[in-house]
Amino acid sequence: MAEDLLVAKGIEVTYGGGGLFGSRGHKVLHGVDLSIKRGETIGIVGESGSGKTTFGCALLRLVNTSAGTIHFDGMDITHLPDEQMRPLRRRMQMIFQDPMASLNPRHSIRRILVEPLLFHRVASNAADAEARVMSILDRFALPKIVLDRNAHELSGGQRQRIGIARAALLEPDFVLADEIVSGLDVSTQAQVLNLLKDLSRELGLALAFISHDLSVIRAVCDRVCVMRFGKVVEEGPCEQVFAAPQSGYTRALLDAIPLPEIDPEWLDRETLAELSS
Structure with missing residues (x-):
């Protein structure tokens, strides 16, 4: 068990x-x-x-x-x-009801997905982070063109999938949805x-x-x-x-x-x- x-x-x-x-x-x-x-x-x-x-x-x-x-x-x-909680944040993720409230409107989807991977050292470098992002886009049936868009340019379903993708990329142990x-x-x-x-x-x-x-x-x-x-x-x-x-x-x-x-x-x-x- x-x-x-x-x-x-x-x-x-x-x-x-x-x-x-x-x-x-x-x-x-x-x-x-x-x-x-x-x-x-x-x-x-x-x-x-x-x-x-x-x-x-x-x-x-x-x-x-x-x-x-x-x-x-x-x-x-x-x-x-x-400061002691910070290393655990990667392992404990939240997916919000309104993805517009959690996706920075000034950042591209690429930046929203890539930066956490580098910050939490899940990806070893920028190329590794980009490859991980591309892989999860395929998994979530999202076109690569979304990477160069901002959150307000996506549909509600796409935004929610981006929110889930951002959490999943960090390979957490616990997710609150x-x-x-x-x-x-x-x-x-x-x-x-x-x-x-x-x-x-x-x-x-x-x-x-x-x-x-x-x-x-x-x-x-x-x-x-x-x-x-x-x-x-x-x-x-x-x-x-x-x-x-x-x-x-x-x-x-x-x-x-x-x-x-x-x-x-x-x-x-x-x-x-x-x-x-």
Whole structure:
């Protein structure tokens, strides 16, 4: 059985607080636990305001925790100083919901993809970095002409694939994907999700997939974590949770957004349709 790569216990996040009158601030996460094994994909679901994105950012140390511990590959990173976190950043990547917010609008796609490879010393030199970028463009069905374009000149699906490519090029161990197919058409969703599934399988990635779309979670995830008001109300294998939810809140979510009949081939079918169009 694969070992745990990321283990979070009792995670709390509090915004605000302190100041002149010593206010206690607003607690967003209330003692959240989660473990993710190497090669495992876990879905994190919940309504807006449930704390799922804050939790994801806490796992990556992008927001500070007010309580709890986070261990990555056996190392306690809960309060690790920035200079000691820096070498781990390559191994812990995030793919954002809006790629325009994470792709520098002033830089060409070539620069966006090549510079991280050199900065993190994944590529030995500029020629090596260029070769790696060319290879992943072929893998992601992206034309080489995109390298000389800026993010605003690409389609939404192309931008999202560039965001995934940038993360994958760094050969990470853990990837957090936050609502990355929201707003994309069905065929483009399928293509993006299949890319993630292939990368997870080939690289042995641990993947946390944040989404409000329960159908997407069921299609790509091994386990699901259901959050409400900053707490985990249910967690378990996707098939088990969706077939027989134990929490009233999970049942309410499923009733509010009925899942379609299971069609295990929809990802492959939609991807083929996109590639042949």
